[in-house]
Amino acid sequence: MKIVTALLGAAVAFAATTAAFAQDFKPAVIFDLGGKFDRSFNQASFEGAERFKEEFGVDYREFEIQSDAQREQALRRFAQQGNNPIVVAGFAQASAMEAVAAEFPDTDFTIIDAVIDLPNVRSVVFKEHEGSYLVGMLAAMASESGTVGFVGGMDIGLIRKFACGYVQGVKAVNPDATVIQNMTGTTGAAWNDPVKGGELARNQIDQGADVVYHAAGGTGRGVLQAAADNGALGIGVDSNQNYLHPGEVLTSMLKRVDVAVYDAFKDAQDGNFSAGVQVLGLAENGVGYAVDENNEDLLTDEMKTAVEDAKAKIISGEIEVHDYTTDDSCPVS
């Protein structure tokens, strides 16, 4: 096994040296399961990388993970090829990153949605609970029935963080509101099951929900469609998904993964890449809610004012949104 790795390494290193003459700065990005066109999380990181490429004319290497087994392999290969910096999107990549980053101390790594304590790794995490709080407020204000829904993808702490922030936002506007929460599944397949997602959303709508928020990657496609089909409003996540069903998506909880990817590339290019944990919240414009021509008729001035007010208060610390992952529990449900 060792010999094989060494041989492979040698072959790859040879390929890398020939390539290195062409270009010294070689950024790379690895997308998670779901693929770079999932119109959600991974697409956001793809857009960040594309923006960098457009602005500076620097090409980047990319890889889309197809199965869990590829994570470490892909990451190690990229590092061996001399790509630097390497940006990896997704919490599920953490263990692979931990192993590989230690082997390549001279390479700058960035991981999004997970924290790894190594001197050459920048960990970018988002305050999803803050953004979810704001869309929760919007949901509660747009709801006529007083019942709103949430559909999560895989049942993990990160997704519960979305749910918990959302519920807090809903309750802040309407303490009597009911929030129906569902998770699609407990495995990676839960990110790619739009049929089940649609079924869950439809169940919630049958139970009276008229606004449904999803944090479920590709599964969310079914959630938004079911909401649009049954006269309810959907709320998108990660990327701006308002355009998927114009007039039927209330807003989208933006998570600026694109900014994180762009910044990692840019900092490395400028030579001031910094390791450590970066937390992007409302104050840093790392999360937010989307307003564009597709949903401007759905958001009244009153709603916008209330949300902007809450946003200012969250930034100033006057409102504190509880983060589920700090103690694995949510004060409201």
Place this chain on the structure above:
Amino acid sequence: MDLAELFQLFDSTLRNATPLLLACLAGLFSERSGIFDIGLEGKMLAAAFAAAAVAAWAAAPYVADPFPGQLSGLGLGWTAAILGVLAGIFASILMALLHGFASITLRGNQLISGVAINFLAAGATVLIGESLFSMGGQTPQLSGNARFSGLDLPLAETLGGIPILGPLYRDVISGQVILVYVALLAVPLTAWVLFNTRFGLRLRAVGENPGAVDTAGVSVVRMRYSAVLIAGILCGIAGAYLSMGTSAAGFVKDMTAGRGFIALAALIFAKWRPYPALGACLLFGLLEAIGSKYQNVDIGLFVIPVQFMQALPYILTVVILAGFIGKAIPPKAGGVPYVKER
């Protein structure tokens, strides 16, 4: 739980059971003829992709609708939906023929051929999808006219006033996508073909004792190919339902999510008989509906976790197969390639 809630559960059950039922009947035809078919999943996946891709293409404005609006009465927004289903069936038949060629003509191992079909479909759909649409293997979102919408059965509102049966008819039976009715009608049709026609008799015989059928002058190869083709058609409809009849409204990679295997379990559970297959699929559909609707059930003493509710169909499969249904005896010649001279 009030009545309305119960009906919502049944409504959801029907939607969940439809792809299972179609795939289960597909497996029934194939296995009754002696060809094991674990490629149901792959055939459904290929069909789901082909249906969504063709429907998306046909619904684009550059293809004029030959029958504008005339089919809307059937719950078909547009002719594109029909083209989509046909494409799904076609793709599924191609896969089925591949399976047939490997396992009937070449007398290969049927399980391996089935596994190969599953892998082929999983990879090929994403690859072709990426090259056609450049959306990471997804197809574009199908809008209203390329999808199936609910079909309101006659008198649904009028009869809705009758206690219990009225709302049952209005809320559960009426308003489903046309493919749901196709699936339900396929059950008596299958039973009739299997037990009341000459074709059915030969089909069953070829799965039990192909030598006898051959002696009687009936071509075993031809019988088995027809069974595999029928399986392809049914899987094609199942796949088209997934991508065009549900909220997915398009294809997403691996969207069958194991439904082909659940259908296979239902087939064994039903001991390869059509009406029990309906019951088994409805049961699995109901369990899935319950798992979706009641997550984190609080039963007083403790909260049943969502993981348990979602695992229910699988737990039940094991429990049922392990003892409750008695002995499930597959067709005797199942899995054995037929060699003419022995």
